[in-house]
Amino acid sequence: MAEPAGITLQTRLARGSFTLDVDLRLPARGTTVLFGPSGSGKSSLLRIAAGLEPAARGCVRIGGETWQDADSFLPPHRRALGVVFQHAALLPHLSVLDNLRYGWKRAGAATATLDAWIERLALSALLPRRPETLSGGERQRVALARALACEPRWLLLDEPLSALDAARRAEVLPFLETVRREAGLPILYVTHAIEEAVRLADHLVLLEDGRASACGPALEVLNRADLPLALREDAGVVLDATADARDAHGLVRLATAAGALYAHGATLAAGTALRVRIQARDVSLALSRHGDSSLLNLVPARLVALDPLPGGQVQARLEASGTPLLARISHRSVERLALQPGMMLWAQVKAVALLV
Template sequence: MTDGIRIALRVARGEFRLDVDLALPARGVTAVFGPSGSGKSTLLRAIAGLEPDAAGEVRIGGEVWQDAAQRLPAHRRATGVVFQHTALLPHLSVDGNLRYGWKRAGAPQALLDGWIERLALVPLLARRPDTLSGGERQRVALARALACDPRWLLLDEPLSALDGERRAEILPYLEAVRREAGIPILHVTHAMEEAARLADHLVLMDAGKVVAAGPALDVLNRADLPLALREDAGVVLEARVEARDAHGLLTLHTAAGALHAHGPAHAPGTPLRLRVQARDVSLALHRHDDSSLLNLLPATLLGLDPLPGGQVQARLDATGAPLLARISHRSVERLELRPGMALWAQVKAVALLV
């Protein structure tokens, strides 16, 4: 493989075993997703050369970073790494932190200047790290990594230490990095929001092994994976903005039909990803236009999967788009639901996640 990424790594530490074998695209964002302790961060550290006991193979494009014959040390692997805790040098200004690694890498001045501009760091250059917010520190850490002209950008839960407001603040910057960096990005996360919004390719991990891997929406929308059992289970749909009214209500075109959701101002034609959580979808035998629900979608019931606590997950086909609805067992009995039935899926506009 000369145009992709090959990872076959094994790490043994006490009772924990990491054993992965992956072929990844050498472009876009690969999100590594899974619960705490699943091996996500160990995998990233092994790729970066920071796990001395990691055995196996790491190849990116035509470059061999590790195999049976050789093992490049971390400083010779052209990675830019951003951890949850930014590890900025406290005695240096933002400008000093950025230039420290950039000088060692010998990267062009234009590259450093470009990332300072794209990540809106000009007003922060004279400040010290202890005067920055968590989101600002992460932007500095991103720019520091990218200014060194890496071959691969590795992000280890960069948003997990941030509150919801700061996370929302930095996500657009990560989207800009995704669009403009021109290098593959490995993004380790346990947050569904980040995987759904940023990932082009998704690796689902548990207990040190790969449970599933593939195009992000394919994996996110599979009803047979552990993702479908989470409290925030649902589907992710590709959407395109058609309009936004004066009250912030977006009209979105999706494969399931027109949907309404509240969200930021986006120009018509802007592509988005829309999360529809199973717990926010209700089912009806007939269309009801006399309620506050704005999103009414015709759907076919594909199957009913029992869940703990007397709940049932309904798998639906909405004119070719997948949907999940989490309802009670009593609702299944009352509506006499069975596979093959024609139904109406109902979703509140304020529940959709853009």
């Protein structure tokens, strides 16, 4: 079966001293995350995709259908889009059900679609309520269902969790994973939160100062040591993992390409696929395997390179069974252990440090 045509997002927008200039080819399936600091152009690029920046020049094409080029411009209401912004923007005088029905009726979508997203996003108990009685997380779930019930060809999410506190973000993230898994349409997701990029991205675009500095499969981009991500204080690597077993004390054993790892986390059924993020600052190195240590995760690894960092630190690039790992250690430790590229070492990771 032939792959569906992808998405072209090639555009230029000048605004004062800032210029957004990108030329992207995005996949027709899965979630593409636009990641970067505030002011890098993420939301402007999403607004261009939505047709909300008519001054932008370039081309927006999805599945062989042109929404914008040098000769044409399809206005927002004629683009088959679902859009969710930072704030849900629900109609305050309508119940949750009537908010959902408002856009759904206008789109002429199937009743089954509306019912399916009410169920998937656990909204049945909220249907008679008014928006002012909902939490921020509940409002965003309603906004998601409203966008999806219209059967869009492309779903655009502009930092949908940024206005929520940590507890509400944790509440909504699993529902976003449900959307990613079950929506069956391309998603463009804007965020500056690395945790959201790690959990949701199939494809990742890094934006800096209006330019795309990297673009590709999410884990490839997240694990590249030559990008600014590797220099952040929370630098790390992301691994695909499968939940294997759980012990009597709540530790879950994860199967990864780097080897078995133990982590604290939510109850996971055996066979559950997930991603694990291991931060460089949570990895220590040893020349030999210690049997008298409290550390449970001991991974044999080859030292690939030592990259100096400010403040007397060094970032060690490692390879464990062909899988990249990072460790952030002191320059004094490098000298004391006489570390050299090519050496075989043991990477030590606390179970509590794994971000599942």
